[in-house]
Amino acid sequence: MRQMIIRRLLQTIPLLFFVSIVCFAMIKLAPGDPVLSFVTPNMHADDIERIRHNLGLDRPAYIQYLLWLKQLLQGDLGYSLVNHQPVLGQIIDRLPATAGLMGSAILIAVLLAIPLGLIAGANRNRWIDKIINLIAYIGISVPLFWLAILLIYIFAIKLSLLPSMGMRTIGEESIGDVLRHGILPCSVLAFGFLAGYVRYIRSSTIGQLKEDYVQIQYAFGSNKWTILFRHVIKHVLLPIITLLGMSMGDLVAGAIVTETVFSWPGIGSLGMTAVRGMDYPIIMGITLFSSLLLILGNLAADILYAIVDPRMKVKG
Template identity: 80%
Template sequence: MRQLIAKRLIQTIPLLFFVSIVCFALIKAAPGDPVLSFVTPNMHAEDIERVRANLGLDKPAYVQYGLWLKELLKGNLGYSLVNHQPVAALILERLPATAGLMGCAILLAVILAIPLGLIAGAFHNKWVDKLITFLSYIGISVPLFWLAILLIYLFAIKLHWLPSMGMRTVGVNSAADVIKHGILPVSVLAFSFLSSYVRYVRSSTIGQLREDYVQIQYAYGSSRWIVLFRHVLKHVLLPIITLLGMSLAELVTGAIVTETVFSWPGIGSLGMTAVRGMDYPIIMGITLFSALLLIIGNLLADVLYGFADPRIKSSR
């Protein structure tokens, strides 16, 4: 297991290097000029070029990337072209809001997906299975921004039950207020995760119910629910581990659309602001951070697989 972890960590370095090159190339190929956000009607051409030189944008793209990589090796992600603040500080400042939002959404989705998927798989091709599958397809197909706007219109504008945007009410500093603001965005994200998780659990449940150990349990007189939640559940958790590992990167970037709609002060809204302003140091920082979390998530999934499935642990 230690050799596996060490090998995966070593592989992280060239992978992050490749991700940084692709991201930097895409940023440079995108239309727009970040200098335009500093231009005023009274500025002369010489002043514009001076601003470009101060930002380091007058050099060739490969030179800019080399300078950025040099600072990265020193542990410096650079400074925002718009906010003039360290990129690492901006990401860490917004990280708790996004991590809390996405963490609650993923946790809620997993808690609901396991029993729903087990029930759908146990009643394969019955009306319960068709209903759950139909709702899952709706969750996968419906755009998140449309669902978010619909919930805002219903619960915030019409019923006045929940706030429509923001993370806190002005002048109110309490956990209950944060929870109240987070109900709508968490519900939107949880519905999206729930739809995909249910399909994986359902598919795994259908396959497990065909195994010999299930028939043996029925022969011993076990009921359907005991077989499902005591025996099948252990094997169904394996694909959930993989999904959770892949979802770790979405703790940073998965709420971009939702945070923008609900004005949630997280990394997603920071990334959207950076894209609109061509603030490439922030874009690069968020992209690398997300890639690192994805690699760590896959590594944790492999490690948890070894503990959850003794066959994998013994083969390793």
């Protein structure tokens, strides 16, 4: 396993290099100009060109990329073109907010999906299965931004129960206040993943209930719920580990949408602000961070799969 981990980590380097080239090319091909963030109506053309020169944007695109890559190899992600703050520092400052939102959403989604999926699979085509399936289909079909707006309208505007934006109330530093602000964005992000996990667990449960070991447990006098939550669950959880690793990309994308709608001060909202201002150092830094998170998520899933089921040999 150690060799596999080392090999996978080494494969990360050329992959991130390729991602950086594609991302930089897309930024340069996209319409927009970061210099426009500094332009005022009465600014002279010479002043605009001076700003462009100071930002290094008057050089050819490949020179700009090579200079950025040189900084990256020195452990420096550069500085924002808009606020002139270190990119790495801004990502680190916003990382706890994003990590808390993503971690809570995944935890809630998994903890709810396991019993719901098991119950739906054990009661195939019955009324409870149809209700759970209906919820799952809604979760798969509804866009996250629409669900976020709907929850804001109901719980923040109409009922005035929960805050609609931000992470803290001004002047309030309690953990409870952060939790109240996190209920809506966390619920929106978790709901999309909950739907997919429920469908997956339901399908696995239906297959496992046809296996011989289930009939043997019935012969020993075990009831349905004991078999379901003591024996079937062990086999159902194995594919979920892989599914978690594969869903890291969707989790990052969902976090970007959710943070933007709820003004959650995480990496996602930072990235959207950078896109609007064509701030390519921040866009590049967030893209590389997201790509690394996806790669490490899949690697962790493979390792956990091998630990949970020693019969499986991990291959790089």
